[in-house]
Amino acid sequence: xxxxxxxxxxxxxxxxxxxxxxxxxxxxxxxxxxxxxxxxxxxxxxxxxxxxxxxxxxxxxxxxxxxxxxxxxxxxxxxxxxxxxxxxxxxxxxxxxxxxxxxxxxxxxxxxxx
Numbered sequence: 001x002x003x004x005x006x007x008x009x010x011x012x013x014x015x016x017x018x019x020x021x022x023x024x025x026x027x028x029x030x031x032x033x034x035x036x037x038x039x040x041x042x043x044x045x046x047x048x049x050x051x052x053x054x055x056x057x058x059x060x061x062x063x064x065x066x067x068x069x070x071x072x073x074x075x076x077x078x079x080x081x082x083x084x085x086x087x088x089x090x091x092x093x094x095x096x097x098x099x100x101x102x103x104x105x106x107x108x109x110x111x112x113x114x
Contacts, residue, residue, distance in 0.1 A: 004081030005098030011080055015063050019056050025106040035095050043082050
C-alpha cells in the first residue's frame, strides 16, 4: 500500500465506532499533529498517550493482531502510518501530510474511494 495513512484511517474507521466514536477525525488536531511524539500523534490524540495501554489502543492493537498476526502487531502500526521506524524527517513529514489529507477528506465528507 502506497499510502500508510489511508490504511490507518480505514482501520480507525472500522475500530472507533466500536468504542463509541463515529467521527475520530474531529478529535485529532491537525495543528498539533506530530507523529514523532506519543501524545501528539494520531493514536496519542485519540487515546491520551497510547503508551498507557488504554482500552481504545488495545482495541486497535487487537484489530491489527487479528489482521496481521500477533507477532506483527507493532510492525503493523508502521504499515498503517501510525508511526515509522525510519529516522528520515522526510518520511515523518510524508506521513503527516497523508494523515492531514485523510482527516480533511473525512471532515468535508469527500472520501471518494478509500
